[in-house]
Amino acid sequence: MQKKKNKKGYIIAIDGPAGAGKSTVSRMLAEELKGMLLDTGAMYRSVAYFGLKEGAKTEDDFAHTARSLKFDPSHDRAHLLVNGEDLGLKLRTPKVSSLASSVSRYKTVRDTLTRRQRALGRSWSKKFPVVLEGRDIGTVVFPKADYKFYVTADPKIRAMRRFKQLQKAGAKTKLSDILKQNQERDEQDSNRKHAPLRCAVDAVVVDTSRMGIVQVVKFMAEHIRAHETLTNIQG
Ligand code: DC
Numbered sequence: 001m002q003k004k005k006n007k008k009g010y011i012i013a014i015d016g017p018a019g020a021g022k023s024t025v026s027r028m029l030a031e032e033l034k035g036m037l038l039d040t041g042a043m044y045r046s047v048a049y050f051g052l053k054e055g056a057k058t059e060d061d062f063a064h065t066a067r068s069l070k071f072d073p074s075h076d077r078a079h080l081l082v083n084g085e086d087l088g089l090k091l092r093t094p095k096v097s098s099l100a101s102s103v104s105r106y107k108t109v110r111d112t113l114t115r116r117q118r119a120l121g122r123s124w125s126k127k128f129p130v131v132l133e134g135r136d137i138g139t140v141v142f143p144k145a146d147y148k149f150y151v152t153a154d155p156k157i158r159a160m161r162r163f164k165q166l167q168k169a170g171a172k173t174k175l176s177d178i179l180k181q182n183q184e185r186d187e188q189d190s191n192r193k194h195a196p197l198r199c200a201v202d203a204v205v206v207d208t209s210r211m212g213i214v215q216v217v218k219f220m221a222e223h224i225r226a227h228e229t230l231t232n233i234q235g
Contacts, residue, residue: 009035009125012224013137016151017186017197019158019178021208021216025151026133027078028217033224035129036077038120040137041100043071043113045091046082048099063108071116073124089169094181101185104135105192114195117141129224135189138200147224148203151216157209158182 012029016022023039030037050056051065072081079086090096103109117132118141124130132141138148153161159179166173189197199205204223208216 009128009130010146010228011121011125011142012129012131012147012149013142013145013200013203014131014133014149014151015135015137015139015197015199015203016149017158017189018182019162020151020153021158021161021213022133022151024213025206025208025216025220026131028213029220030129030131031078032217032221033129033131035131036073036124038117038124038130038132039080040113040117040132040134040141042080042082042087042091043069043117044104044109045096045100046071046087047109047113048096048103049087049091050082051103052096052099059106059108062103062106063112066109066112071120077128094173097185098181101188104189105194107194110194114141135197136195138203139198140195143200147227148200149220150199150203150205152199152205152207154209155179155182155186 012033012035014022014026014029023041026037026039029035046069047062047066050069051062054061054065056062056065070083072084073079074081074086114136117134117137121130121132121142132145134141138145138150156179159175159182162182163173163175163178166178186197206216206219211219
């Protein structure tokens with residue numbers, strides 16, 4: 001992994017399967033480091049969401065949608081605005097989740113979003129630590145990221161967490177359905193031809209099955225701060 005001297009920002013890659021706690025951990029870590037978060041899954045979800053609206057059917061259609069979207073941080077840097085809008089739960093419906101996984105198999109869609117993720121990550125990291133959350137950040141988007149974590153958890157625990165999250169949001173779902181959907185998505189994400197879900201060889205693996213979120217974030221922040229201090233002393 002590359003270390004630049006005297007830089008203000010740096011790149012943190014967080015990858016892992018669906019429902020491992022990546023989103024919450026990434027958001028909290030970005031807050032803790034007073035940095036920025038790029039939720040790359042939200043970018044794939046946006047392509048699915050707008051593609052559905054526009055009647056996209058083919059890879060070319062979805063690639064066109066990917067190229068046409070505008071991504072910006074919100075004023076408080078806490079959310080990603082897509083075409084000026086915080087789409088929130090509209091991106092989290094089962095239909096959009098499943099289509100996002102399908103469109104993420106398309107090479108042309110991936111190439112476009114990867115390019116845009118690199119541009120956003122590079123520009124934001126001039127001023128802030130940037131947490132990029134996804135499936136291929138440490139392996140493809142930023143293989144030389146300053147820090148890499150692979151966040152995972154037992155499949156049953158992951159399903160239970162998502163179930164509670166959806167219940168809290170008022171959605172009616174069955175635990176067994178979520179377990180099945182997660183399995184299907186993991187399989188699709190791990191076995192696709194282009195940039196499949198993989199743990200980078202140099203990533204720190206964080207199994208959150210028996211760790212609380214606060215504990216996970218503390219561990220990551222301490223890991224980063226210890227290395228930053230060392231780099232500054234050595235630099
Ligand atoms: O992290 P998420 O569940 O919001 O991601 C939605 C889908 O997008 C997921 O099925 C896989 C895909 N994805 C991807 O292929 N590469 C990324 N960097 C992020 C997400």
